[in-house]
Amino acid sequence: MTNVLIMKKLLLIIAGIFIMFAVAKGQNDLTPEQIASMKVEGINCIQSFQSRLSLMVKKDPSNPEDLKDRIRTCELCKGLFYANGGKYYRNTQYGRRLDTCTIETIRSFRNQTKKIDIVAEYLDKMARTRLNLVIDSCSTVRIDNPYKQHDGSYLCTAHFYQVYVRYSSDGMNIIYIDETHKTAILIIEVIPLPDKTVEFYVRIEDIKADECRPYSGYRR
Amino acid sequence: MKKIILFILATIICQQLDAQKFVYSHDPMVDTMFNRRVKSLDEFFARFNGLETNPDIPKESAESRENNILSLFNQEMLILGQAPDEETTKLYSDITEFIQTVCKNNIQLRITDSMFLAEAELVVKFQGKDKRINMILNMEDKGNNIFCWTFCGVNGLVGNKMLDTTVAYGIRPVDNEVNFIQMRGIVTNPENRITNYRNSRTVIDPLSYLFALANTKQIQVLQCNKVLYHSFCIDGYYFIIEFFNRKDFNSGWLISDFKQIDQKEKEIQLNKLFDK
Numbered sequence: 001m002t003n004v005l006i007m008k009k010l011l012l013i014i015a016g017i018f019i020m021f022a023v024a025k026g027q028n029d030l031t032p033e034q035i036a037s038m039k040v041e042g043i044n045c046i047q048s049f050q051s052r053l054s055l056m057v058k059k060d061p062s063n064p065e066d067l068k069d070r071i072r073t074c075e076l077c078k079g080l081f082y083a084n085g086g087k088y089y090r091n092t093q094y095g096r097r098l099d100t101c102t103i104e105t106i107r108s109f110r111n112q113t114k115k116i117d118i119v120a121e122y123l124d125k126m127a128r129t130r131l132n133l134v135i136d137s138c139s140t141v142r143i144d145n146p147y148k149q150h151d152g153s154y155l156c157t158a159h160f161y162q163v164y165v166r167y168s169s170d171g172m173n174i175i176y177i178d179e180t181h182k183t184a185i186l187i188i189e190v191i192p193l194p195d196k197t198v199e200f201y202v203r204i205e206d207i208k209a210d211e212c213r214p215y216s217g218y219r220r
Numbered sequence: 221m222k223k224i225i226l227f228i229l230a231t232i233i234c235q236q237l238d239a240q241k242f243v244y245s246h247d248p249m250v251d252t253m254f255n256r257r258v259k260s261l262d263e264f265f266a267r268f269n270g271l272e273t274n275p276d277i278p279k280e281s282a283e284s285r286e287n288n289i290l291s292l293f294n295q296e297m298l299i300l301g302q303a304p305d306e307e308t309t310k311l312y313s314d315i316t317e318f319i320q321t322v323c324k325n326n327i328q329l330r331i332t333d334s335m336f337l338a339e340a341e342l343v344v345k346f347q348g349k350d351k352r353i354n355m356i357l358n359m360e361d362k363g364n365n366i367f368c369w370t371f372c373g374v375n376g377l378v379g380n381k382m383l384d385t386t387v388a389y390g391i392r393p394v395d396n397e398v399n400f401i402q403m404r405g406i407v408t409n410p411e412n413r414i415t416n417y418r419n420s421r422t423v424i425d426p427l428s429y430l431f432a433l434a435n436t437k438q439i440q441v442l443q444c445n446k447v448l449y450h451s452f453c454i455d456g457y458y459f460i461i462e463f464f465n466r467k468d469f470n471s472g473w474l475i476s477d478f479k480q481i482d483q484k485e486k487e488i489q490l491n492k493l494f495d496k
Contacts, residue, residue: 029365134244140251144262148365159259165244177244183260211465215250 030146030154030190030198038154038200039143042186045080045202046158050137052077053162056126057133067128074127078120082187082203085119091151101205106212109178114209132171136163146188154188158204163215177215183208258292258472261331261449264461267292269328276469289319293478294462295470314480318457327454332359332367335452337493345440346433351380352445353430356493375495377426382433384413388420426495448476450493456480458489 030038056073059066078084081101090099101119106112117125138161146154160182166175189201255275258264266272270285277287293315298308321327330336338357343350356373377383395402406412415424433439449461462476481489 136244136246138251138254139248140254142259142263144260147367150366157260157262161250161254163244163246163250174244179250181254181259213465213467215244 029148034198035146038146038156038188038202041200041202042143042156042158042188043141045186045204046141046160046184047137049077049080049204050135050160050162052080053126054135054137057129057135061128061130070127074123077123080204081119082205085123087118103207104209106178106180106209108176109212109214110176112212119204119207132167132169134165134167136165138162143186152190154190156186156188158184158186160184165215178212179215180212181210183210253467253469256469256471258474261461261473264292264473265329265331268322285323286319289322290315291470292475294464294474294476297476297478311478315478318454318478318480322454329451329453332361333451333453334358337372337450337452338369338447339450339493340447341445343442343445345442346380346382346438350442351376351382353377353380353382371427373494374426374430375493377430378495383424383426383429384416385424387413387416388418390417450489452486452490456482458486 052073056070056077059070059073061067061070078086082088083101085101087098087100089096102116103119103122104114104116105122106114140160142159144157144159146156148154162180162182164176164178164180166177167173168175184207185205187203187205189203191199191201193199252275258267263272267274267288270288273279273284273288274291277284277291281287298312298315336358340355340357342353342355344353345351353374353376355371356375357369358372359367360370362368378385391400391402391406406414406417415429418424430439446463448463451457451459451461458479458481459475460477461473464471464474464476479485
């Protein structure tokens, strides 16, 4: 009888230890190395967005072939955003909520009016713009520490700047050079792999324009 | 005629010169400036806690953390004039003492600290007019390592006359005999301000009042103008972290207001922040 009781107690202790391990695993806290590789993925995602946007506006919109290229690059750009930069249902702890990927833009340094657009619409507009623009992508991107979400994904912010150079239609004069500092929210999904490592799938959600100012760099 | 031709030629030459003068090329200096700037609160904490350094400060130096914390102060408030006044000199010595205390005791600043508060300036529409109120938020651990910003206070309701806490009159003493006949007018008519009929000992919590306004759709949030942070985390010190947008090495999220405070002053500051 006493043996049965001892066995029961032992089983309870073993079950307790097992549950503790399961809970600890459920937290899915990332190691510093994993956070570092997550940040690298975040930087890559922002730099892809920057280079695709720069590439898109480089093409001449008056040439039909180039316009096709522009639209193709625009679709690639959208692919970097959550729900392709459009509307989506966000799963929150309170249920599903309709949301959109938004981008905040500042008109120019002289006209600091802020405007909020849906990302997909903004990119479509950029693909069809007739303005003679050059968008320079920055080489430095700062990624902040990630925060865990209820659904197991992570959220973090990325800070970067873009330089918008607008040339006159003949391409001879520069009308303005504005430097815009931006902050983007990144959604990072952690995908466990069979070899017990993890892979990160990064997408951009919202982009906010912090400030717009005349280009602080050297002009020649 | 000659003059006109010369003028046109001069204009064309000037335009050509101008076009050559301003040709855009990527300047690595902009990247350097960008790296120096404290771009986010996360970067502020990383530099304050000694996890990251300002690119101008060598990581290996013995006084790396001290210098990093000093670089997180808004330098405009530290610049001593030709004849430094008593206030500036005291501020400088207070800051030096603060930095020494932080480094000596290895004090770490955390965003999740209950005494680290964010203040968001909101533009709201109330009774057809635009008003500015400040929401106070702090970060809360919702369990399982999930953190969220949560509302913990509001200020500006009294200042904007959205809430009147000074007047406290009442209902006529005989109204109980007629089943408080005036009550209908007091409650349903917003001009009457039901809050003015409270017992003078009853304290109105501004945040609960704001929640009621929001739930009854009497208030609409138009936009958030700016955010700043108040830190009461380090005993004996209070400071504000604010965003400085300037073409300078000392820019971004910086300490804008710094005070050495005792418990009494801390309560005064908190009451001011929570509109109590």
